[in-house]
Amino acid sequence: MGTMSAENGTDGVGRRDLIKRSAALGLISVPAMGFLSACASGGGDDRKKAGAGKKTAKNPLAVNETAPMEFVLFDGGFGKEYAEDAVKIYETNFPGAKTKFSATQKIQSTLQPRFNQGTPPDLIDNSGAEQMDMGVLVGKNQLADLTPLLDAPSYDDPSKKVRDTLRPGIVQMGQFDGEKVWILYYAYTVYGVWYSRKALASLDAEYPKTWDEMLAVCEKAKKKGIAGWTYAGKYPYYIPFSLYPMIGKVGGAEVLDAIDNLEPNAWKHPAVKACFEAYYELYRKGYVLKGTPGLDHIQSQTAWAKGKALFLPNGSWVENESANVIPADFDLAVSAPSGLDDGDKMPFGTLWASGGEPFVVPAKAANAPGGMEQLRIMLSEESSKNFTGKVKSLTAYNGGTDGVELTPGLTSGVAALELAGDNVVNPRLQDWYVQLQKEKIGVSGLGEMMAGRLTPAEAIKKIQGFADEAAKDSSVKHYKHQ
Amino acid sequence: MQHGKYRFIVGFLAVPLGLYTLFVVWPFVQSIYYSFTDWTGLSPDFEMVGFDNYARMLDDDIFWKSLLHSVMFALLVPLVTLGLALFLSFMINVGGRRRRGGPAVTGVRGSGFYKIVYFFPQVLSIAIVALLFAFAYNPDSGAINSLLRGIGLDGVQPLWLGDPGLALWCVMAVLVWSTVGFFVVLFSAGMASIPVELYEAALLDGASRFATFFKVTLPLLWDTVQSGWVYMGILALGAESFAVVQIMTTGPGGPDYSTTVMVLYVYQKAFRDGQAAYATTIGVALLLVTLAFAAVVMRLGRRERLEY
Numbered sequence: 029m030g031t032m033s034a035e036n037g038t039d040g041v042g043r044r045d046l047i048k049r050s051a052a053l054g055l056i057s058v059p060a061m062g063f064l065s066a067c068a069s070g071g072g073d074d075r076k077k078a079g080a081g082k083k084t085a086k087n088p089l090a091v092n093e094t095a096p097m098e099f100v101l102f103d104g105g106f107g108k109e110y111a112e113d114a115v116k117i118y119e120t121n122f123p124g125a126k127t128k129f130s131a132t133q134k135i136q137s138t139l140q141p142r143f144n145q146g147t148p149p150d151l152i153d154n155s156g157a158e159q160m161d162m163g164v165l166v167g168k169n170q171l172a173d174l175t176p177l178l179d180a181p182s183y184d185d186p187s188k189k190v191r192d193t194l195r196p197g198i199v200q201m202g203q204f205d206g207e208k209v210w211i212l213y214y215a216y217t218v219y220g221v222w223y224s225r226k227a228l229a230s231l232d233a234e235y236p237k238t239w240d241e242m243l244a245v246c247e248k249a250k251k252k253g254i255a256g257w258t259y260a261g262k263y264p265y266y267i268p269f270s271l272y273p274m275i276g277k278v279g280g281a282e283v284l285d286a287i288d289n290l291e292p293n294a295w296k297h298p299a300v301k302a303c304f305e306a307y308y309e310l311y312r313k314g315y316v317l318k319g320t321p322g323l324d325h326i327q328s329q330t331a332w333a334k335g336k337a338l339f340l341p342n343g344s345w346v347e348n349e350s351a352n353v354i355p356a357d358f359d360l361a362v363s364a365p366s367g368l369d370d371g372d373k374m375p376f377g378t379l380w381a382s383g384g385e386p387f388v389v390p391a392k393a394a395n396a397p398g399g400m401e402q403l404r405i406m407l408s409e410e411s412s413k414n415f416t417g418k419v420k421s422l423t424a425y426n427g428g429t430d431g432v433e434l435t436p437g438l439t440s441g442v443a444a445l446e447l448a449g450d451n452v453v454n455p456r457l458q459d460w461y462v463q464l465q466k467e468k469i470g471v472s473g474l475g476e477m478m479a480g481r482l483t484p485a486e487a488i489k490k491i492q493g494f495a496d497e498a499a500k501d502s503s504v505k506h507y508k509h510q
Numbered sequence: 511m512q513h514g515k516y517r518f519i520v521g522f523l524a525v526p527l528g529l530y531t532l533f534v535v536w537p538f539v540q541s542i543y544y545s546f547t548d549w550t551g552l553s554p555d556f557e558m559v560g561f562d563n564y565a566r567m568l569d570d571d572i573f574w575k576s577l578l579h580s581v582m583f584a585l586l587v588p589l590v591t592l593g594l595a596l597f598l599s600f601m602i603n604v605g606g607r608r609r610r611g612g613p614a615v616t617g618v619r620g621s622g623f624y625k626i627v628y629f630f631p632q633v634l635s636i637a638i639v640a641l642l643f644a645f646a647y648n649p650d651s652g653a654i655n656s657l658l659r660g661i662g663l664d665g666v667q668p669l670w671l672g673d674p675g676l677a678l679w680c681v682m683a684v685l686v687w688s689t690v691g692f693f694v695v696l697f698s699a700g701m702a703s704i705p706v707e708l709y710e711a712a713l714l715d716g717a718s719r720f721a722t723f724f725k726v727t728l729p730l731l732w733d734t735v736q737s738g739w740v741y742m743g744i745l746a747l748g749a750e751s752f753a754v755v756q757i758m759t760t761g762p763g764g765p766d767y768s769t770t771v772m773v774l775y776v777y778q779k780a781f782r783d784g785q786a787a788y789a790t791t792i793g794v795a796l797l798l799v800t801l802a803f804a805a806v807v808m809r810l811g812r813r814e815r816l817e818y
Contacts, residue, residue: 136781140551140552143552143553143554144551144552144553144554145554146554158781160552160784161550161552161782161783161784163784164550164551164552164553164784164785165552165553165784167550168550168552168553168555169553170552170553261672261760262671262672262759262760262761262764263760263761264760317650318649318650318667319648319649319650319655319667319669319672320649320650320672321649321669321672321673321760321765322647322648322649322650322652322669322670322671322672322673323648323649323650323672324644327648327650327651331650331651336650462782462783463778463782463783466761467761467763467764467767470761471760471761471763471764471765471766472764472765472766472767475760475764475765475766476674476765476766479669479672479765481674481766503566503785503788504783
């Protein structure tokens with residue numbers, strides 16, 4: 029060994045030295061904290077936006093004819109073919125433009141970094157389990173106002189604006205607070221009570237219009253060993269698909285608005301109490317399929333399709349989702365929820381229908397007009413028919429069902445919409461306050477009540493507590509019905 | 511020689527330490543930083559908000575529930591898993607009856623077969639295991655309730671994952687089932703290295719199987735058990751518990767918050783609610799819990815190392 033170090037008299041690095049040096053290292057790393065903010069905010073505003081193109085009758089949004097357009101689609105139950113077809117039309121209309129289309133289930137993982145860098149694509153179908161929170165995107169000014177698209181002439185008929193070709197509720201659903209429209213829901217979903225016409229006919233019953241009739245049908249079914257109801261017990265936020273419109277029917281749409289607005293005591297309205305008690309009656313009388321609280325949506329749909337239960341609260345996607353277990357002679361139908369009695373504020377037929385598949389154009393998109401033009405193409409009658417024919421669902425385009433062969437569920441959905449007319453309600457909790465709707469009201473409130481672990485009075489008290497909490501919570505953005 | 515020593519040490523450590531800093535320490539530092547902001551995770555704009563997120567966390571009932579469940583996971587799952595694994599590997603390696611002409615110390619009959627069978631679940635990914643058990647727990651047509659019906663217990667049809675009193679136990683049982691095999695193999699290897707003479711001596715002195723286990727096997731295996739404990743605890747606090755809770759439970763996290771764990775809550779806040787800053791705050795709490803767990807286990811487990 030060589031010479032000894034004079035200062036510490038030991039071999040190599042002394043313990044004290046080591047501590048001193050690591051402390052110095054720590055000091056160096058502190059200023060580095062300053063760079064951290066750069067991690068979340070790379071890129072920024074230095075990105076070039078495409079210049080405007082020439083505004084013509086064929087190009088009302090003045091899309092730059094040569095600017096590239098990027099479209100990211102959620103690759104879910106509706107597949108991607110319908111969007112690919114629409115992109116082809118875009119390419120035909122703008123032969124000079126390069127398009128980039130991709131479909132993914134991982135919307136958030138793919139796009140969150142791009143939002144953070146300020147380089148998002150031009151059109152996004154922000155849907156699925158990895159949906160990015162719309163409220164946050166709007167609140168942080170990440171989305172473009174779609175008003176220019178809505179005020180543009182429609183693709184098929186230049187004398188009509190796009191907004192006048194849409195189904196009821198679509199434009200309102202895209203608004204958060206104020207007039208601006210941030211989201212265009214492309215699919216149109218009918219929520220309600222789904223059943224087999226054949227099963228009802230075998231009981232000599234018709235779809236019940238009042239709750240007494242509902243209980244009578246369930247009693248009849250019970251005698252034959254069939255349960256009246258089942259639902260996605262592990263995701264009890266399916267129950268509102270029939271419960272909320274029932275509340276609207278019994279107490280009027282303003283009760284639902286008050287609930288959405290998180291008004292104090294909104295849940296203590298007599299109509300809410302009556303409907304909760306009506307549903308609790310299903311549990312108390314043993315009309316709910318045994319074991320339902322432990323079933324997930326697929327398992328409950330399968331039990332229902334096998335004829336173990338008559339009624340199922342669900343949305344129009346159920347026809348596609350459970351296609352492989354629904355028997356051919358099932359004769360699927362949807363109905364608006366049964367009411368309480370003749371004293372209800374709204375007529376039978378009052379229905380919850382609203383948009384699904386939310387399409388957005390990012391504020392920082394390089395070619396926002398291109399994204400909107402792509403949407404305008406998709407809202408044409410031809411593209412809408414293509415969608416309906418391919419994926420068995422309606423679109424936001426009002427019409428587009430003539431000449432398309434409709435499945436039983438879809439046919440009854442169209443009929444239910446016709447019966448409802450203007451009596452379409454549109455509760456917004458599920459897109460405004462996801463956590464409140466799903467795990468608080470859904471799982472901890474309704475789920476517990478339908479499993480018999482809470483009485484209706486207790487459930488209402490608990491849910492009102494959750495709503496009050498949400499109203500006070502400054503970390504979530506609050507919305508009001510316009 | 512002395513003056514070249516630093517360069518020598520640094521040369522060896524630079525790459526691993528650099529990687530460790532970049533991929534482990536740096537993300538920690540980042541999350542601690544973000545926990546003092548109001549970052550949403552969806553936009554590059556955010557501001558410093560001081561200790562707001564921490565104040566909110568201490569006032570958040572769901573956070574406390576998830577903390578409680580995570581601590582239960584970290585304590586109970588390793589205890590049961592390792593206990594079971596020790597018992598099984600003892601029976602496989604040492605617990606057998608002496609057979610004429612055979613070695614003095616041996617496992618139960620068919621132990622080679624058992625060893626393979628116990629290891630089976632380890633081959634399946636935790637996501638698949640969770641899905642399989644979600645089917646088994648289906649109260650309507652799942653394997654468990656069908657079995658109960660099959661043996662005439664029609665009246666006993668629990669809701670399993672749908673029952674707030676049972677759900678957490680159901681989930682923990684899955685985690686135990688899927689990991690016990692790994693530890694059986696680990697402990698078997700450990701036991702194989704214990705000299706046979708020690709067992710023979712114990713047997714000559716008339717020690718029972720029970721005494722042999724506690725007086726010979728366990729002390730000599732202690733190091734392995736201890737690292738297994740830390741490893742299992744971290745699994746139970748982290749990825750594995752997330753997977754089973756996310757895939758299997760009501761909601762997920764329910765019913766009525768009876769199964770929510772910290773990792774799940776971090777995920778929900780960051781990716782569902784767009785509150786990335788608050789999520790990192792819970793992440794910091796999770797870091798503290800994990801560190802505390804490791805420290806406690808190391809301290810409790812400190813014993814004289816036996817040389818043999």
